[in-house]
Amino acid sequence: MKKNKGRSRFLVLCVAPATILFFLFMILPTLNVFRMSLYERGAYSPQETFVGLKNFQQLIRDTQFIRSMQNMILLVVVVTLITFAFALVFAAILTREKIKGQNFFRVVFYIPNILSVVVISGIFSAIYKPENGMLNSIIGLFRDMTNPILWKGEKLVIPSIIIAMVWQAVGYYMVMYMASMSSVPASLYESANLDGASRLTQFFRITIPLIWTNIRTTLTFFIISTINMAFLFVTAMTSGGPNHASEVALSYMYSQKNAGLYGYSMAIGVAIFVFSFALSACINKATSREPLEF
Incomplete structure (x- = not known):
């Protein structure tokens, strides 16, 4: 006892x-x-006034908030799809194919994850520079660049941020999936080869189902972290510009806080929290499967 x-x-x-x-x-x-979120508070005054759901009612009518949520959802969806597609494909190639220097490629792909968001943003901002950026300089070899492409202009700023975010994330998840794929018994692939299954069929019928638990866990984690990473990349690369074209929900909340609208910014925070929680629940429900043993 x-x-x-x-x-x-x-x-x-x-x-x-x-x-x-x-x-x-x-x-x-x-x-x-x-x-x-239920109060109003001045920028330089500790006095709070209870306003109930007024801040949330204002959110519904705020076109800039709606636009920032749309940008955030777009970034989350596109970055997640591209990152996981590349990570799974690269992991499968480096795990199953006999490629020289596999450890070298692991390190090279993982390096962007070691760098801070500020450093990566600086690298891509230099690449996207209209006048003498690397991207426009390369394109200039094949066409007239009198009017340079504005990669961080209103039309292309979101795709430009997506590229930077994918470049930063792919290596980390590739290494994780390589570890999972390495644990899949080789005998399963040998049996599939004897049955005449192609590499693509083996990938979707053997590899993906057997590492699905890891994919499901990392998917939920990645989507939630992408909401935060989108804020960091937008703040470091564009500060929400030009003309709020790259504004995401967290950066909009930050700007409202800096404007002294503390209650309203907290209401935005609540909306993001509820969205993240609901999204996580939906993903867990949609990706739920019986675990396979091997």
């Missing part, structure tokens, strides 16, 4: 610090965001 009590106390002591810190730095701030 005493041993059980001592064990219980030990477990409580181990878990308590992390639980307390999580409550103080995650739960309480989140609850405070919900509370502040």
Whole structure:
């Protein structure tokens, strides 16, 4: 009996610090965001005025907020699809094909994940420069560039950010999937070869189903992190411009906070939180499958 009590106390002591810190730095701030979204507060005044759902009613009518949400959703969907497609294909090639220097390619693909968002944004901003950027310089070899392409102009700014975000993320997930694919028994592929299955068929019928649990977990994590990464890339590369064309929900919330609209910015935060939570639930439901054992 005493041993059980001592064990219980030990477990409580181990878990308590992390639980307390999580409550103080995650739960309480989140609850405070919900509370502040129901108030109005001046930029230089601690006085708060209760306004109920007024901030949320304003959100529905705010065309700039709606546009920023559309940009965020577009970035999340496109970046996720492209990143996971490239990561899975590259991982399959480097795992199954006999390519010299596999470790070299792993390192090369992983390097962008080591770099900070600010560094990557600086690299791509230099590449996208209209006058002497690398991209326009290469295109200039084949066509007249009197009117240079504005890669960070209103029409192309979102695709330009997507390219930078994909470049940053592919290597990390490729390495993760390579680890998962390496654990798939070679005998399954040998049996498939004897049955005449092509590499493409093996990829979709053997590889993907057997690493699906890992794909599902990383998919949820990646989509939520992309919401945050979109804010970082937009802030570092364009600051939401030009003319708010690249504004995403988090950067719009940040700008409203800087304008002194604390209650309204917290309402935007609540909307993003609810969207992220609902999106995670939908993804988990849509990707739910019986785990396969091998």
